[in-house]
Amino acid sequence: MTPSAVLHRHLHQAPTLALSGEGSYISLEDGRRILDATGGAAVSCLGHNNEHVKQAMIDQINQLSYCHTAYFSTKPFEELASLLIESTGGKMSRVYIVGSGSEAMEAAMKLARQFYLEKRNPEPQRTKFIARNQSYHGITIGSLSMGGHKFRRELFEPILLPNVSHVSPCNPYRNRKDSESDADYVARLVDELDAEFQRLGPETVCAFVAEPVVGAAMGCVPSVPGYFKAMKAVCEKYGALFILDEVMSGMGRCGTLHAWQQEDVVPDMQTIGKGLGGGYAPVAGLLIGDRVIKTLEESTGSFRHGHTYQGHPVSCAAALAVQKAIQKDNLVENVREMGIVLEEELRKRLSDHPHVGDIRGKGLFWGIEFVRDKTNKEPFDPKSQLAFRIQDKGLEAKHSISLYGGQGTADGVSGDHILLAPPYNSTREEIVRIAELVQGVVEDVFGELD
Numbered sequence: 001m002t003p004s005a006v007l008h009r010h011l012h013q014a015p016t017l018a019l020s021g022e023g024s025y026i027s028l029e030d031g032r033r034i035l036d037a038t039g040g041a042a043v044s045c046l047g048h049n050n051e052h053v054k055q056a057m058i059d060q061i062n063q064l065s066y067c068h069t070a071y072f073s074t075k076p077f078e079e080l081a082s083l084l085i086e087s088t089g090g091k092m093s094r095v096y097i098v099g100s101g102s103e104a105m106e107a108a109m110k111l112a113r114q115f116y117l118e119k120r121n122p123e124p125q126r127t128k129f130i131a132r133n134q135s136y137h138g139i140t141i142g143s144l145s146m147g148g149h150k151f152r153r154e155l156f157e158p159i160l161l162p163n164v165s166h167v168s169p170c171n172p173y174r175n176r177k178d179s180e181s182d183a184d185y186v187a188r189l190v191d192e193l194d195a196e197f198q199r200l201g202p203e204t205v206c207a208f209v210a211e212p213v214v215g216a217a218m219g220c221v222p223s224v225p226g227y228f229k230a231m232k233a234v235c236e237k238y239g240a241l242f243i244l245d246e247v248m249s250g251m252g253r254c255g256t257l258h259a260w261q262q263e264d265v266v267p268d269m270q271t272i273g274k275g276l277g278g279g280y281a282p283v284a285g286l287l288i289g290d291r292v293i294k295t296l297e298e299s300t301g302s303f304r305h306g307h308t309y310q311g312h313p314v315s316c317a318a319a320l321a322v323q324k325a326i327q328k329d330n331l332v333e334n335v336r337e338m339g340i341v342l343e344e345e346l347r348k349r350l351s352d353h354p355h356v357g358d359i360r361g362k363g364l365f366w367g368i369e370f371v372r373d374k375t376n377k378e379p380f381d382p383k384s385q386l387a388f389r390i391q392d393k394g395l396e397a398k399h400s401i402s403l404y405g406g407q408g409t410a411d412g413v414s415g416d417h418i419l420l421a422p423p424y425n426s427t428r429e430e431i432v433r434i435a436e437l438v439q440g441v442v443e444d445v446f447g448e449l450d
């Protein structure tokens with residue numbers, strides 16, 4: 001076993017070496033050439049080996065490889081921050097850059113707390129957060145506490161934060177009653193959130209946090225129209241902050257640069273990650289709106305926080321080059337166009353499959369949920385590890401496609417999905433090929449099971 005073998009699967013099974021990447025493909029040591037249909041974990045938005053991004057990183061290393069942004073700023077950081085603010089139409093006003101989505105969520109939580117302490121009329125009693133079941137916001141203690149995914153939380157439950165509670169997510173496939181319209185469903189979820197504020201004491205809540213499209217925990221579940229507007233209204237009613245976690249669903253993945261732009265429901269703060277740097281560097285961020293920034297400006301004037309690698313110059317240069325490439329080549333438009341192709345191809349090939357319960361998503365962010373029985377949506381026994389079997393089958397030489405399997409889709413423990421998140425510059429041929437390969441993998445896995 002290799003000394004790097006720490007994670008659950010690698011403890012027992014030596015990891016395969018990935019040697020190189022080109023466009024949508026990754027080449028492995030044993031000769032397999034894998035179509036990377038998930039961009040890792042919805043990260044590689046430009047595909048692999050992009051010359052412009054590599055050159056921008058090399059230029060930055062030659063210029064200045066590191067400085068602490070507590071003392072200095074740098075050109076790529078400033079340029080990236082301006083580009084990001086501009087991309088929100090000025091609806092966000094400041095940018096904090098970190099190395100991972102989890103760090104971005106930790107920063108959001110701490111800044112929310114500091115905001116209430118620094119208000120002209122401070123509200124030190126605001127210490128609680130409301131998030132949603134079946135969500136994922138990161139793996140560090142604070143961000144894992146925010147997440148509502150039972151399987152990811154269970155081992156660590158006794159050391160998670162006690163001041164985070166969870167309400168139902170918006171998941172029409174699993175939770176909407178047949179008799180309910182979108183508006184009825186939203187009204188029910190509003191009532192639930194309102195009741196949670198009341199239960200906790202509305203004056204004790206810092207923020208409500210949600211993913212615009214739930215990624216890793218449920219497999220690309222968008223909310224019904226009007227949901228976020230209604231959730232934000234509840235936050236406003238009680239003076240709490242409204243925070244969106246766009247680490248997975250943002251930066252173009254869903255067909256607009258920021259997922260909230262689809263219904264123009266502007267958050268007070270927003271985390272971003274994966275598609276920001278496209279995997280060329282570990283980079284994520286927190287975009288902060290005026291309400292929070294103005295309060296800090298009028299008080300201590302700085303966020304009491306900091307990481308050694310915050311605003312790292314090479315990460316910023318990489319992210320800037322990725323974002324410029326997205327703009328220059330109109331890739332968000334390609335995401336919308338190719339998203340339509342992906343949806344059509346998946347539905348055509350898989351809708352009638354007896355174990356495909358739901359196909360859902362937005363842009364180039366699609367999930368397929370598998371069920372034992374389509375009529376009652378009964379999931380497979382979690383012991384069968386179905387999602388991981390599908391993922392493993394995809395990697396076999398016959399298929400050579402990388403799929404992102406997830407378990408706990410239905411209730412945090414049972415339920416299986418795979419997630420697809422191909423690069424924004426995917427061609428129609430590549431998208432069709434992904435759908436063909438997914439169909440082949442699904443048929444093979446269930447052929448072996450049934």
Ligand code: PLP
Pocket residue numbers: 041099100101102103105136137138139211215216245246247248249273284
């Ligand atoms: N938030 C969301 C919505 C995510 O999907 C993830 C990662 O999958 C994170 C936060 C955590 O990001 P990271 O793995 O970079 O810490």
